[in-house]
């Protein structure tokens with residue numbers, strides 16, 4: 001039997017209500033903040049990700065689904081959304097049409113990581129990107145949007161962590177300091193960390209190896225080396241978060257893996273999803289648009305993992321989703337009334353009611369069982385003696401009350417059902 005690829009998951013009808021709820025919450029909250037939805041292609045030229053995310057990152061170095069297509073172009077399934085959004089922003093001159101573009105998305109992403117709970121190879125993210133302003137009001141706004149979406153999903157065990165990565169120039173002199181500190185400790189580092197020392201030194205803070213963590217505990221911190229403008233901006237973000245009543249903590253070791261971050265970085269973690277605890281990650285990227293060939297345009301954004309959020313919801317038991325229901329089930333008392341039932345159902349469906357009937361030639365008893373299984377609010381009996389006189393019976397399944405209607409009076413029945 002052919003099975004789904006490792007690390008991919010079917011989202012089955014029994015789970016879809018949770019997805020709808022989250023997607024509706026995401027859309028509503030972004031729209032309240034006047035963000036507009038953007039949809040970009042699932043695949044892009046590989047070069048776009050290499051240039052924006054950085055050659056030395058885990059994503060570009062080992063996790064991308066890349067292939068050469070029939071026209072010899074190297075193509076990659078998008079591992080994250082910011083690069084694609086920025087590419088579209090430049091390509092369509094969005095910055096010329098509007099000085100500030102506030103955008104959001106909900107889309108699948110692809111990374112060839114080692115699958116485990118909360119870590120998939122095709123997963124889904126929603127996120128926001130604001131392009132065109134240096135104002136820290138946007139950094140705080142995006143942290144707030146992510147936080148309020150999670151709160152709206154009923155999550156309580158959340159931690160907002162923030163840090164500032166300064167501007168690359170300040171970062172460069174810090175990296176020299178960090179390297180100096182690590183110079184005589186190299187041999188005590190794990191193999192992975194020794195490699196990262198050469199390629200992506202800041203990522204040593206992310207190591208979960210005990211001996212690495214011990215060494216990194218006393219390492220110099222980026223926040224002590226950042227420039228004055230970044231420092232002031234970091235104070236401002238904190239002031240705004242306090243004003244918005246968003247609890248946060250400063251984590252000087254929060255150095256996100258992607259090359260394009262400047263100034264604010266942040267993560268929101270859940271205490272309820274085990275090792276893959278990061279639900280949201282984001283930050284400012286003032287140099288990325290220029291780096292990808294556009295006019296210099298500051299930007300800030302975040303991405304949130306939908307599967308992980310739903311896992312956290314499950315573990316916190318935070319969602320009270322009502323059972324699926326339909327408005328009406330039509331029970332046929334005579335099997336030959338097929339065209340009548342199809343026509344009758346159409347009338348109700350066109351009026352926005354959810355309606356179903358039997359397609360399996362089942363007995364009346366089995367049809368009633370089905371109506372109960374589907375949680376039908378009403379059942380309409382079509383056929384039998386009264387049908388000969390142009391009448392049908394409508395039963396309210398909650399009260400058990402039954403009422404006769406003329407078959408022609410569909411509007412009256414709709415009124416009764418819609419009450």
Ligand code: AMP
Nearest residue numbers: 118119120123278279280281303305308
């Ligand atoms: P990142 O772009 O790596 O910061 O990811 C942002 C968010 O996407 C993370 O906080 C996770 O919630 C989610 N995420 C990232 N990678 C995966 C993955 N492989 N599987 C599931 N969710 C992921």
